[in-house]
Amino acid sequence: MTVDIPRKLVLRRDPVDRTFRGVARGGGIxxxxxxxxxxxxxxxxxxxxxxxxxxxxxxxxxxxxxSGKFGIAAVLVGTVLIALVAIxxxxxxxxxxxxxxxxxxxxxxxxWLISLVDLMAAIPSVVYGLWGxxxxxxxxxxxxxxxxxxxxxxxxxxxxxxxxxxxxxTSTLYTSSTFIAGIVxxxxxxxxxxxxxxxxxxxxxxxxxxxxxALGSTQWGMIRSVVLPFGRGGMIGGTMxxxxxxxxxxxxxxxxxxPVFVIQTHILQNGASSVSSxxxxxxxxxxxxxxxxxxxxxxxxxxxxxxxxFAASSIVARSRSGASS
Amino acid sequence: xxxxxxxxxxxIGLLSVILFTLATITTTVSSASAATSYVxxxxxxxxxxxxxxxxxxxxxxxxxxxxxxxxxxxxxxRNQFKAGTVDFGASEIPYGTTDNGVTEPAPSRGYAxxxxxxxxxxxxxxxxxxxxxxxxxxxxxxxxxxxxxxxxTHWNDPLIKADNPGLxxxxxxxxxxxxxxxxxxxxxxxxxxxxxxxxxxxxxCRSAGRKVPCGETSNFPVVFGKGFVAQPNSQGxxxxxxxxxxxxxxxxxxxxxxxxxxxPVAKILNAxxxxxxxxxxxxxxxxxxxxxxxxxxSPSYLTQQLDGVYSDPDPRAYPLSSYSYMIVPTQIQDGxxxxxxxxxxxxxxxxxxxxxxxxxxxxxxxxxxxxxxxxLAQVKRIPGAVVSSINIKKCNNPTFSTSGVNTLAQNAAxxxxxxxxxxxxxxxxxxxxxxxxxxxTxTxTxTxxxxxxxxxxxxxxxxxxxxxxxxxxxxxxxxxxxxxADTGICQVVNAIPVDAPLPxxxxxxxxFVLLLCLLLVLAIAVxxxxxxxxxxxxxx
Numbered sequence: 001m002t003v004d005i006p007r008k009l010v011l012r013r014d015p016v017d018r019t020f021r022g023v024a025r026g027g028g029i030x031x032x033x034x035x036x037x038x039x040x041x042x043x044x045x046x047x048x049x050x051x052x053x054x055x056x057x058x059x060x061x062x063x064x065x066x067s068g069k070f071g072i073a074a075v076l077v078g079t080v081l082i083a084l085v086a087i088x089x090x091x092x093x094x095x096x097x098x099x100x101x102x103x104x105x106x107x108x109x110x111x112w113l114i115s116l117v118d119l120m121a122a123i124p125s126v127v128y129g130l131w132g133x134x135x136x137x138x139x140x141x142x143x144x145x146x147x148x149x150x151x152x153x154x155x156x157x158x159x160x161x162x163x164x165x166x167x168x169x170t171s172t173l174y175t176s177s178t179f180i181a182g183i184v185x186x187x188x189x190x191x192x193x194x195x196x197x198x199x200x201x202x203x204x205x206x207x208x209x210x211x212x213x214a215l216g217s218t219q220w221g222m223i224r225s226v227v228l229p230f231g232r233g234g235m236i237g238g239t240m241x242x243x244x245x246x247x248x249x250x251x252x253x254x255x256x257x258x259p260v261f262v263i264q265t266h267i268l269q270n271g272a273s274s275v276s277s278x279x280x281x282x283x284x285x286x287x288x289x290x291x292x293x294x295x296x297x298x299x300x301x302x303x304x305x306x307x308x309x310f311a312a313s314s315i316v317a318r319s320r321s322g323a324s325s
Numbered sequence: 326x327x328x329x330x331x332x333x334x335x336x337i338g339l340l341s342v343i344l345f346t347l348a349t350i351t352t353t354v355s356s357a358s359a360a361t362s363y364v365x366x367x368x369x370x371x372x373x374x375x376x377x378x379x380x381x382x383x384x385x386x387x388x389x390x391x392x393x394x395x396x397x398x399x400x401x402x403r404n405q406f407k408a409g410t411v412d413f414g415a416s417e418i419p420y421g422t423t424d425n426g427v428t429e430p431a432p433s434r435g436y437a438x439x440x441x442x443x444x445x446x447x448x449x450x451x452x453x454x455x456x457x458x459x460x461x462x463x464x465x466x467x468x469x470x471x472x473x474x475x476x477x478t479h480w481n482d483p484l485i486k487a488d489n490p491g492l493x494x495x496x497x498x499x500x501x502x503x504x505x506x507x508x509x510x511x512x513x514x515x516x517x518x519x520x521x522x523x524x525x526x527x528x529x530c531r532s533a534g535r536k537v538p539c540g541e542t543s544n545f546p547v548v549f550g551k552g553f554v555a556q557p558n559s560q561g562x563x564x565x566x567x568x569x570x571x572x573x574x575x576x577x578x579x580x581x582x583x584x585x586x587x588x589p590v591a592k593i594l595n596a597x598x599x600x601x602x603x604x605x606x607x608x609x610x611x612x613x614x615x616x617x618x619x620x621x622x623s624p625s626y627l628t629q630q631l632d633g634v635y636s637d638p639d640p641r642a643y644p645l646s647s648y649s650y651m652i653v654p655t656q657i658q659d660g661x662x663x664x665x666x667x668x669x670x671x672x673x674x675x676x677x678x679x680x681x682x683x684x685x686x687x688x689x690x691x692x693x694x695x696x697x698x699x700x701l702a703q704v705k706r707i708p709g710a711v712v713s714s715i716n717i718k719k720c721n722n723p724t725f726s727t728s729g730v731n732t733l734a735q736n737a738a739x740x741x742x743x744x745x746x747x748x749x750x751x752x753x754x755x756x757x758x759x760x761x762x763x764x765x766t767x768t769x770t771x772t773x774x775x776x777x778x779x780x781x782x783x784x785x786x787x788x789x790x791x792x793x794x795x796x797x798x799x800x801x802x803x804x805x806x807x808x809x810a811d812t813g814i815c816q817v818v819n820a821i822p823v824d825a826p827l828p829x830x831x832x833x834x835x836x837f838v839l840l841l842c843l844l845l846v847l848a849i850a851v852x853x854x855x856x857x858x859x860x861x862x863x864x865x
């Protein structure tokens with residue numbers, strides 16, 4: 001009796017295959033290593049400030065590292081508020097744009113529209129900042145005023161110091177606000193959200209679309225019952241990627257806001273803050289300890305953005321459209 | 326099939342044309358820069374003096390000197406110089422000041438101070454009464470410090486009324502616009518407040534949570550809820566005040582920014598009881614009283630002590646006048662080479678001599694002869710400096726004279742009687758807004774002094790202002806000003822002599838712009854065309 005000994009399988013890859021695997025693996029490892037090094041660098045540089053400040057770093061609102069009173073409570077809240085305003089504006093805008101491009105736009109102009117939206121992403125952020133500071137700010141204040149006068153009973157829309165009977169209302173109360181910075185950031189993150197949504201909407205299966213139409217649904221009915229449910233993962237993921245960008249947006253916010261170091265939840269009122277603009281504002285003039293404090297603020301932002309991006313990618317991967325892509 | 330091949334041929338042709346054009350441009354640029362012996366240098370710092378520095382570095386481009394300057398604020402300039410990331414810094418205040426309890430250490434690299442220009446920290450404002458812009462506001466030191474510490478909250482405050490008997494002041498909120506970054510302008514202004522109005526300043530500092538006595542600080546403390554606005558950089562604060570809708574705002578910024586944006590500045594009460602404007606001659610008068618450190622061995626050689634300026638009894642003096650400084654290296658280290666030293670020295674020789682002629686037109690004041698001489702001596706300490714004997718008489722500096730007195734200060738016009746404290750104020754506007762104040766009666770404007778002239782400002786002469794269809798051209802002490810009738814924005818039209826290349830209507834820069842436009846169109850058009858083409862060929 002002879003026992004069947006399985007033949008030993010030897011996988012022999014040809015050089016092209018091996019090179020490709022090497023390059024791909026090297027790229028993946030490099031990205032992870034760089035991320036890790038950035039995190040380690042920030043943590044190392046931040047350790048001096050963090051060890052002297054301890055838990056207070058998360059609760060103190062002031063930012064005055066040299067006298068020992070500093071914390072990110074105010075700037076972190078400010079960052080999140082600006083990002084939320086941006087998302088509230090950018091989400092409907094991007095959804096509408098992506099749906100129009102994939103579902104409604106005539107075939108001939110579709111590619112043109114895609115290039116235009118991509119070009120919007122190519123505008124430098126300092127240009128958005130200049131536009132926001134010199135043009136948008138002067139023209140948006142009447143809208144801010146209208147919202148605060150009619151919806152001021154909602155806490156976030158109230159503006160302190162406004163006298164409705166003042167015959168000489170000044171617009172300065174409504175300038176340099178979270179709201180204006182949020183609008184500008186919204187325009188900056190719209191292209192990336194649009195691009196991701198467009199990709200997933202275009203993947204909605206043709207068979208299901210035709211099925212919906214054959215059952216008598218209108219085009220909007222088909223979009224509601226097929227395209228949107230199919231693309232839900234992509235919509236959420238794209239929005240969260242946009243949120244990650246909005247949290248880190250620096251120079252446009254730096255140019256528009258008037259920095260304050262208290263928790264300021266009135267989004268229409270003058271005075272806002274964000275971590276990245278604080279770093280841009282102070283890194284040049286900071287003492288070594290001040291720089292360490294700024295690094296600590298940067299570390300917080302880094303961790304927060306990382307968590308959001310991981311959450312986004314896991315949502316995209318678990319969704320139907322994400323799994324197939 | 327043949328159609329596809331033709332398309333490919335067209336694409337390749339197009340690509341080769343683009344590549345060829347790019348190659349031509351690069352070779353032209355590199356051959357142009359190889360012709361000069363200077364190397365590019367970079368600096369950072371003061372935005373107070375950046376209008377002058379920017380003008381000078383544009384002027385020296387014709388000699389092949391490339392200077393990059395980032396007006397990121399004095400604090401940033403000092404820090405970057407200390408870290409060795411720039412070749413020179415620019416700052417209003419020296420190293421070693423104590424700010425909020427922390428004393429700034431001096432850099433470890435060798436450095437020297439060199440005055441570059443004088444000027445006045447002006448108070449630019451945006452105020453309307455009855456739909457017309459107020460341009461002849463006057464403020465005493467006490468009122469001014471109360472405006473910037475939140476004590477005075479409305480423009481119709483009795484204190485402001487006392488300074489301005491001739492004005493009907495509106496009930497607008499006062500919105501002080503301060504710098505959010507570390508700034509030499511803030512340091513100069515807070516130093517003045519801490520010296521002359523210490524109780525007001527210390528009260529404010531206490532409410533902002535700072536230790537008192539507060540002294541000078543580069544970072545203006547902002548108390549949330551008092552209606553202050555903080556903006557980065559001089560451009561930021563001036564740009565904020567200059568937005569038409571931001572009525573009620575006032576900021577501290579160098580006089581040149583007010584002239585540039587066409588907004589008025591407040592006349593400030595001096596020790597002699599006259600309200601003065603930071604014109605070149607008024608600044609020159611006040612700075613006669615500045616104490617300069619004359620000890621060449623001291624590390625703070627040439628730095629200023631301004632107590633005498635604040636209390637100058639001359640009726641023409643502008644109390645918030647000061648010098649601005651460049652910080653230059655005296656050792657070869659931190660990437661500073663002798664080639665860079667030669668370039669920096671050439672640049673410094675230019676602005677200390679010829680460059681001073683333009684100080685007045687830009688809204689600054691030229692350096693007096695003793696500081697020009699001391700500055701030129703400092704230039705020689707820069708490693709690699711090519712020692713050149715500069716004939717100081719050929720500088721055409723308006724302050725120079727054969728007898729050694731400061732001509733600009735000596736010939737400065739005495740203030741008008743209407744600028745005296747208690748007298749109903751003059752109706753002529755300030756800055757580049759002369760002849761347009763609501764309290765005025767349409768008085769005309771002054772005549773322009775000649776270059777390097779006496780700096781006297783004539784008054785009266787109605788009809789010097791000509792009203793055109795869309796723009797109004799006003800001739801004043803700062804040269805021509807062109808005002809847009811719709812927006813009311815004025816721009817100074819300076820005539821600055823430069824060696825212009827041969828007049829050509831279509832040069833390399835025009836081609837470059839055309840190329841850029843073409844590239845932009847291509848960036849929009851090419852991707853869809855390629856995709857459509859690819860789809861068609863795929864289908865066929």
